[in-house]
Amino acid sequence: xxxxxxxxxxxxxxxxxxxxxxxxxxxxxxxxxxxxxxxxxxxxxxxxxxxxxxxxxxxxxxxxxxxxxxxxxxxxxxxxxxxxxxxxxxxxxxxxxxxxxxxxxxxxxxxxxxxxxxxxxxxxxxxxxxxxxxxxxxxxxxxxxxxxxxxxxxxxxxxxxxxxxxxxxxxxxxxxxxxxxxxxxxxxxxxxxxxxxxxxxxxxxxxxxxxxxxxxxxxxxxxxxxxxxxxxxxxxxxxxxxxxxxxxxxxxxxxxxxxxxxxxxxxxxxxxxxxxxxxxxxxxxxxxxxxxxxxxxxxxxxxxxxxxxxxxxxxxxxxxxxxxxxxxxxxxxxxxxxxxxxxxxxxx
Numbered sequence: 001x002x003x004x005x006x007x008x009x010x011x012x013x014x015x016x017x018x019x020x021x022x023x024x025x026x027x028x029x030x031x032x033x034x035x036x037x038x039x040x041x042x043x044x045x046x047x048x049x050x051x052x053x054x055x056x057x058x059x060x061x062x063x064x065x066x067x068x069x070x071x072x073x074x075x076x077x078x079x080x081x082x083x084x085x086x087x088x089x090x091x092x093x094x095x096x097x098x099x100x101x102x103x104x105x106x107x108x109x110x111x112x113x114x115x116x117x118x119x120x121x122x123x124x125x126x127x128x129x130x131x132x133x134x135x136x137x138x139x140x141x142x143x144x145x146x147x148x149x150x151x152x153x154x155x156x157x158x159x160x161x162x163x164x165x166x167x168x169x170x171x172x173x174x175x176x177x178x179x180x181x182x183x184x185x186x187x188x189x190x191x192x193x194x195x196x197x198x199x200x201x202x203x204x205x206x207x208x209x210x211x212x213x214x215x216x217x218x219x220x221x222x223x224x225x226x227x228x229x230x231x232x233x234x235x236x237x238x239x240x241x242x243x244x245x246x247x248x249x250x251x252x253x254x255x256x257x258x259x260x261x262x263x264x265x266x267x268x269x270x271x272x273x274x275x276x277x278x279x280x281x282x283x284x285x286x287x288x289x290x291x292x293x294x295x296x297x298x299x300x301x302x303x304x305x306x307x308x309x310x311x312x313x314x315x316x317x318x319x320x321x322x323x324x325x326x327x328x329x330x331x332x333x334x335x336x337x338x339x340x341x342x343x344x345x346x347x348x
Contacts, residue, residue, distance in 0.1 A: 007036040058088045059305065060113040062104055064096050064120070064189075065220055068249075070275055070294040071119065074141065077295035078117060081302020085309075087114070094119075096187040096219040102127040109134055115305050121145040121152065122190050137308040139301050142191060144322040151308070152322035153301045157191045160290050161198025163329055164244040164272060167288075169206055172338035173242035173270060176203060177212030179229040179254060180246040181219045189219035192246035195274060199244055212237050221246065226253025227260075234261070241270065241338055248273035248280040251287050255334065266336035276330060285333030292327050300325060 005012045010029060017024050018033040025033075036042075059082060063071045079089050090113065092104035102124045108116065109130060115137040123131070131138045131149050138150035145152055168176050180196045181189050200210035214236075216229040226245055230253070233240060245251035251273030258265050265271050265285060273280055276291035300323050 001042070003040055004033065004036045004042050007040065008032040055114055056112050057086055058090050058111075058113055060108040060111075060116045061089050061091045062101060062108070062116065062118040063091060063093050066091070066093050068220070069277060070292065073294035074119075074298040074301075077298025078302045079298070081299045082305065085306055087305075096189055098122065098124050098127070098188075099186065102130075105130055114309060115139065117141060117301055117305075120190060121148065137305055139304060141297055141301055143194070144324050146322075148322060151304055153297055153304060153325065154322065155292060155325055155327050156198075157194035158198035158201075160274060160327055161195035161200075161244075162202050163198075163327070164195070164274070164290060165199045165202035165206075167272065167329055167331070168242040168244065168270060168335070169202065171242070171270060171335060174208060174338070175212070175237065175239055175241040176208065176244075177214060177233045177237060177240045177242070178244045178246070179221075179226060179233065179250050180213070180215050181217055181221055181225065182215045185218045187218040187220075189221070189246070192219065192221070195246050212240060221250040223249060223253035223256065226250035226255075227257040228253075230254040230257045242335070243269065243271050245271070245273045248275040248277040248287060248289055251289070251334075252277075252279055252283060255283055255285075255287065265334050267339075270335040270338075272335055281332075283334075288332045288335040289330050290327050291330050293325055296325050 001012050001015050005015045008015065010033060014025060014029060015033055018030050022030050061075055061078060063075065065071060075089065075091060090108065092108060094101040094104060105127050113136065116131060116134065117139045119142045121140045121143045128149065140148050140152045141154050143152065143154045144156045178196055178199050180192050183190065183193050196213055200213050203210045212233060214229050214233050216232055217225055226249065230243065233243065243254060245254055251271060254271060255265060258269060263269050272288040274290045276289045280287040280289050304323065
């Protein structure tokens with residue numbers, strides 16, 4: 001900073017003001033300082049500045065994976081919303097492990113983030129206690145809990161599952177299954193499990209069995225997972241009429257397995273997924289799915305955080321109940337009304 005001040009012909013205090021609050025300095029002075037900053041490739045020491053301001057200007061976002069485009073869209077929406085206030089994202093990913101999430105939260109808190117955004121509402125006891133005691137805003141996303149740690153932005157995964165089951169029932173299907181991953185292992189998709197729980201509840205309410213709700217392998221689901229799990233389901237119930245996969249990724253794998261087995265979708269089997277991934281729209285046939293506006297989740301989270309972090313905002317006006325962005329069922333080509341057994345083609 002001393003070198004910048006000498007080159008620009010101003011005091012160190014003026015350099016500090018230009019970098020921290022440029023509106024306090026005249027345009028000509030700002031231009032001289034910024035030209036010197038560029039010539040010297042000067043990078044301000046944010047850590048030193050945070051010692052007095054107690055702000056680090058970075059937000060921690062903890063996501064299950066970086067390969068899922070929906071989570072990537074959420075991170076993009078959050079980054080865009082926070083960028084105007086000069087906040088940066090520091091992203092950690094848990095690989096669907098609550099133990100790893102706890103480790104990341106501890107490591108991130110040591111770096112003094114201004115807020116934590118975490119996907120999901122189930123945490124280890126230690127992780128929950130650390131977030132409760134952190135003294136910073138906490139936003140849980142991709143779900144809508146009744147009692148969030150602090151704030152929440154998302155939707156009800158349970159209701160997503162119910163909507164999927166109701167759609168398949170409305171088409172006249174009665175022999176209905178679902179594909180998900182196991183939750184008795186280290187890597188578990190608890191949001192996907194909530195969808196299966198909602199799905200199963202509708203089947204039971206309709207007087208149908210939920211025995212065809214299949215859980216195989218660890219999270220995250222994949223194309224291979226969908227193909228393999230559909231095979232398990234067909235071995236158990238070759239007469240299954242309709243299937244819901246907890247993710248479009250798994251649904252695509254199931255669709256490819258149907259092609260290999262010469263099972264016509266939707267003539268022989270109705271299939272639907274979740275997430276509205278690009279590949280679901282491009283498949284032949286295009287996959288019926290449930291759409292979530294993933295980027296909107298990030299945007300609304302960023303707007304909420306800016307409200308909380310703005311000292312001039314009336315805290316009573318900031319929502320303490322979950323912000324529910326909702327979801328939309330997109331009916332495409334892989335689901336169709338059920339036909340009578342006499343009309344159905346044999347699967348062999």
